[in-house]
Amino acid sequence: MEVIADLHIHSRFSMACSKEITIKGMESAAVEKGINLLGSGDFTHPLWLKEMKAELEKVEGAGLYRVKGSGSGVSFIPSVEVSTVFQDHSKTKKVHNVILTDDIEKAEALNSALSKYGDLSADGRPTLMMSAAELVETVINVDENAFVFPAHAWTPWFGVFGGMSGFDSMKEAYGDQAKRIYALETGLSSDPVMNWRISANDKYALLSNSDFHSLQKMGREANVFELEKVTYGSLIKAIKDKDSKRFIRTLEFYPEEGKYHFDGHRNCNFSADPAADNGTLCPVCRKRLTIGVLHRVNDLADRPLGYTPKKAIPYAHIVPLIEIVGYVMGKGTYSLQVKVMRDALIRSLGPEFMILTKTPLESIAEIAGNETAEAIGNVRSGRITAIAGYDGVFGRIEMLKRSEEKAAPKKIKQPTLSSFLDGKKG
Numbered sequence: 457m458e459v460i461a462d463l464h465i466h467s468r469f470s471m472a473c474s475k476e477i478t479i480k481g482m483e484s485a486a487v488e489k490g491i492n493l494l495g496s497g498d499f500t501h502p503l504w505l506k507e508m509k510a511e512l513e514k515v516e517g518a519g520l521y522r523v524k525g526s527g528s529g530v531s532f533i534p535s536v537e538v539s540t541v542f543q544d545h546s547k548t549k550k551v552h553n554v555i556l557t558d559d560i561e562k563a564e565a566l567n568s569a570l571s572k573y574g575d576l577s578a579d580g581r582p583t584l585m586m587s588a589a590e591l592v593e594t595v596i597n598v599d600e601n602a603f604v605f606p607a608h609a610w611t612p613w614f615g616v617f618g619g620m621s622g623f624d625s626m627k628e629a630y631g632d633q634a635k636r637i638y639a640l641e642t643g644l645s646s647d648p649v650m651n652w653r654i655s656a657n658d659k660y661a662l663l664s665n666s667d668f669h670s671l672q673k674m675g676r677e678a679n680v681f682e683l684e685k686v687t688y689g690s691l692i693k694a695i696k697d698k699d700s701k702r703f704i705r706t707l708e709f710y711p712e713e714g715k716y717h718f719d720g721h722r723n724c725n726f727s728a729d730p731a732a733d734n735g736t737l738c739p740v741c742r743k744r745l746t747i748g749v750l751h752r753v754n755d756l757a758d759r760p761l762g763y764t765p766k767k768a769i770p771y772a773h774i775v776p777l778i779e780i781v782g783y784v785m786g787k788g789t790y791s792l793q794v795k796v797m798r799d800a801l802i803r804s805l806g807p808e809f810m811i812l813t814k815t816p817l818e819s820i821a822e823i824a825g826n827e828t829a830e831a832i833g834n835v836r837s838g839r840i841t842a843i844a845g846y847d848g849v850f851g852r853i854e855m856l857k858r859s860e861e862k863a864a865p866k867k868i869k870q871p872t873l874s875s876f877l878d879g880k881k882g
């Protein structure tokens with residue numbers, strides 16, 4: 457069966473996360489999205505783990521969990537993101553990693569091993585004073601079935617390849633434990649096409665997850681598998697043995713929409729396309745720009761843009777339905793009218809992923825009007841205009857060709873380096 461999985465998420469016990477994230481809330485959001493396999497998030501946090509134990513039950517023989525007594529079809533996989541902080545050649549490195557396991561009892565054993573390196577109750581995504589290599593070794597020593605992969609591999613400060621404190625290769629980051637890394641998470645600001653430019657990454661499965669901090673953002677990226685039986689073992693096998701054709705597709709943000717695509721300075725309201733090759737200094741404050749994901753990919757790439765490896769796993773770009781509806785209505789995604797329309801679409805047409813990728817546009821138009829159908833069609837076919845994000849500022853996607861006055865109200869003009877130079881000249 458087709459399985460849509462979002463494996464990296466957060467509970468309300470992680471910093472800057474919505475207080476509304478509960479296990480039952482996650483289950484209903486997953487049903488609306490069409491997700492059948494969801495990371496639990498934050499299993500290292502004692503209070504969240506307590507909730508997991510109280511509210512989840514084992515799916516017998518699957519190495520997965522479900523809400524007690526529920527027939528929703530949503531399975532949970534114990535997961536957590538941890539931040540490893542360590543010194544490498546006298547430089548401080550911070551690498552975020554996701555850990556998956558098939559058993560809450562093993563999660564508890566992992567917690568007791570990891571608690572030696574940091575305070576697990578301080579944050580749902582704990583900071584551990586250990587190297588990324590030590591993390592992998594420690595985790596696998598406790599639980600040989602656990603699965604570790606680098607989170608949002610390209611983000612500037614916490615990505616294994618990040619432009620501000622990252623490494624140039626898995627081997628540099630994970631040392632002799634690199635052999636136990638089978639996948640990397642591409643993150644919101646990069647997509648498979650960008651990752652395919654680095655031949656050293658061919659051996660890794662490219663995972664896409666939402667890393668959500670509120671339920672609304674669940675599944676903004678996800679992985680699609682074709683599994684005979686939905687079990688932890690078959691999921692991990694499909695990832696490790698990525699050429700087996702069990703890992704069939706990823707659903708991706710347009711990478712420009714991610715908040716670290718271009719270089720830039722949020723406070724200076726300045727962004728730069730690294731392709732313009734104008735250096736890495738901010739023309740406003742004269743300090744080093746936050747180096748974005750595209751810049752790092754360009755640095756490490758040994759292939760031209762557009763190169764597709766032979767065994768590449770396909771992908772489709774998506775924009776969350778609530779964003780599309782909000783864009784068409786010219787209203788924010790938290791507006792009640794937007795939510796009502798999104799809910800009506802899902803009630804009539806089925807889960808969000810179905811609407812975004814498969815539902816005939818005529819059926820969408822009948823419920824939400826022609827513009828919404830057209831916007832979804834444009835997202836499917838890539839007929840969009842993207843304004844790239846930078847230094848923590850999300851990018852924007854224009855999904856319809858609109859005249860200026862009809863365009864979304866919050867149009868922020870981003871200065872470019874050339875506009876600054878022009879300004880100086882003038």
Ligand SMILES: [Zn+2]
Pocket residue numbers: 537552607608614
């Ligand atoms: Zn992270």
Ligand SMILES: [Zn+2]
Pocket residue numbers: 721723724726738739740741742743
């Ligand atoms: Zn600046």
